[in-house]
Amino acid sequence: MMKMKEALGVVLFSLTFLTSQINGQEAVLHISDASSYREYCVVHNHSWTPLPQLLDSALQYQLVNLTSTLLCNSSGINPDVVKGKALVAMRGECDFSQKALVAQSLGAAALLIASSKSLVTPSANDSEYTKVKIPLALMRYRDFLEAKKVFGEGMQASLYAPPYSKIDPSIAVILLISMVTITLGGFWSGACERDRLNSLSGGGGESKANGGELSLYSPLKVIVFVALMCGMLVLMYFFYNILVYVIIAIFCFASASALFSCLDAVMDLIGCNSLSVSVRNRSFSVRSVLLAAVCITIAVIWGVYRNEDRWIWILQDLLGIAFCLNFMKTISLSNFKICVILLSLLLVYDVFFVFITPFFTKNGVSIMVQVALGPDASGEKTQGNMVEIPAEPQPPAEKLPVVMRIPRFSAWAQNLCGMQFSILGYGDIIIPGLLVAYCSRFDVWINSRKKIYFISCCIAYLLGMILTFAVMLLSGMGQPALLYLVPFTLITSVVLAGCRGEMKQFWAGTPYEVLDSPREPLLSEGRIDRSVDGETC
Incomplete structure (x- = not known):
């Protein structure tokens, strides 16, 4: 045995x-109405579109639901409806930077990209980084649907990235x-x-x-x-x-x-x-x-x-x-x-x-x-500061204990x-x-x-x-x-x-x-080169 x-x-x-x-680039989406709030996970790129570290320092935006569009162009969108607000558009077809530039041209204050796939750290070509001036982050589409169900159309949102040492x-x-x-x-x-x-x-x-x-x-x-x-x-x-x-x-x-x-x-x-x-x-x-x-x-x-x-x-x-x-x-x-x-x-x-x-x-x-x-x-x-988070619940992955x-x-x-x-x-x-x-x-x-x-x-x-x-x-x-x-x-x-x-x-x-005499130690404390009977060191 x-x-x-x-x-x-x-x-x-x-x-x-x-x-x-x-080390990740995760942040918090704070959605609220007059009486309650909920917080959700979002992924951003701090080196591209930095967010405030505290909720008190974060600007509050009214959310505009544009999940019916991919926001690869501005056709069919009234700038007066989205000006100064945070847009929620679906992920797909075009680059994150293109969506951000379209939202920016419409006067939007922030862009949230709803994803049914995994959430990845948004990135762009070096030439695009300096052009985008508004906060950009990815959120789970299922989280947006839940928030919409809880708060309705009058959602107020804030984005912040709590510091961690x-x-x-x-x-x-x-x-x-x-x-x-x-x-x-x-x-x-x-x-x-x-x-x-x-x-x-x-x-x-x-x-x-x-x-x-x-x-x-x-x-x-x-x-x-x-x-x-x-x-x-x-x-x-x-x-x-x-x-x-x-x-x-x-x-x-x-x-x-x-x-x-x-x-x-x-x-x-x-x-x-x-x-x-x-x-x-x-x-x-x-x-x-x-x-x-x-x-x-x-x-x-x-x-x-x-x-x-x-x-x-x-x-x-x-x-x-x-x-x-x-x-x-x-x-x-x-x-x-x-x-x-x-x-x-x-x-x-x-x-x-x-x-x-x-x-x-x-x-x-x-x-x-x-x-x-x-x-x-x-x-x-995932290496470096790039992260990837599942957008949908995943079956537990077995890990070695x-x-x-x-x-x-x-x-x-x-x-x-x-x-x-x-x-x-x-x-x-x-x-x-x-x-x-x-x-x-x-x-x-x-x-x-x-x-x-x-x-x-x-x-x-x-x-x-x-x-x-x-x-x-x-x-x-x-x-x-x-x-x-x-x-x-x-x-x-x-x-x-x-x-x-x-x-x-x-x-x-x-x-x-x-060892002939187990009662005796191999060496006495402080002594050296002492042989034990029957033992060759």
Whole structure:
């Protein structure tokens, strides 16, 4: 059973990745009458037709319904009817700039283009930009029909684009989640290592001390592991619509099991006793049964409501944190050499599939982003400041549940058009987390009361994350976080071990099976080059 869970965890881990955060040109259409109002999503081009940032600063226009025409010319339209007002015309046949110039020649104060297709950022030839002097935006045709039904013909409209900071508070929440997960996972791994050594010294036996852990100790196994990750990612790219449901099922099982392990450890920590009940000569732990029921229920609720963006991200993040914690505790790297090989290969993997693969794909989107966001998430994959929003309700697009998701708190207009999220892949927590866990175990081996390696690696991870977000915000592009996290954590660990004179032992690690005296640490605090009986470093 444990081997199956480990295998499922490895499969899910192989699909972890970094995805992009998109900056849009969404704005708000405020429609009102004397007693009520409603607000709708519109898309504009700020560099072409900027809008005021606040509703109080926005001009109010009377809406004129010209959805019976495409407004490619002014024939049949009385200028006196539209002068100083906002026009609503249908999308089609001619360019946005031509419609705007026609509306402008008629004396209109603003132009709204109703679309039954997707809403895209309006653009024009460079020569046309300076000619258009009135605000221009696209709105959903169904929104206009709804507003017409609610307010009738006497609609008053205002257009504004609320400002939102690129440094959204959701980034701080993502950073907090990653740091808490890294710290708890490393601490848990170190505590398990201490229990393991105590169990061995007390004659508990190797199997009891193992606790279901799986150790990576061979460079060949690491290479095969990374190769399998590459193969899984490529398969997901070509067979996404089939394999996504397999991954969702695996996530439900693996995350429920991981949540059970985490909650069970918390119960042990607070000293909650486990009452046993015998049924047909079989003993059952009441605590374990109740915890299993809770964890399975949470996983099932997530599986059923996984596409409810408004609130399901809470459960996904909870299950994701548990999955990362359990992975860091279960999978251990035997020495620093394995850490270097694994993290270096995964760094190359991350950079290649984010930056290199766009040159080979048909749509110019990296395989990593395509798999992360799904083939139907075209609006989220749009580059730069260009956005694309569906004009009609779309069936929910299945996405892989391998990212932490936090709604962007400051993007009010963007959330009106569709919820925007700051996201971080599980791999950006787990991969450096395996090194943090190794440092925590090494602190146990050398009996470091200050946990110098563990704390230093956590600080290095924090600095790497801060640099990742800084580069992302400055460049306006999603970044492969491992490009910054791997060098920060590896170099910090190397420098610390070198300064303390423990590089030889830190590099070689501790093969448990040849330790003759588990009660003794590998090195005493502050001492170097000490051999352990039966061990060659």
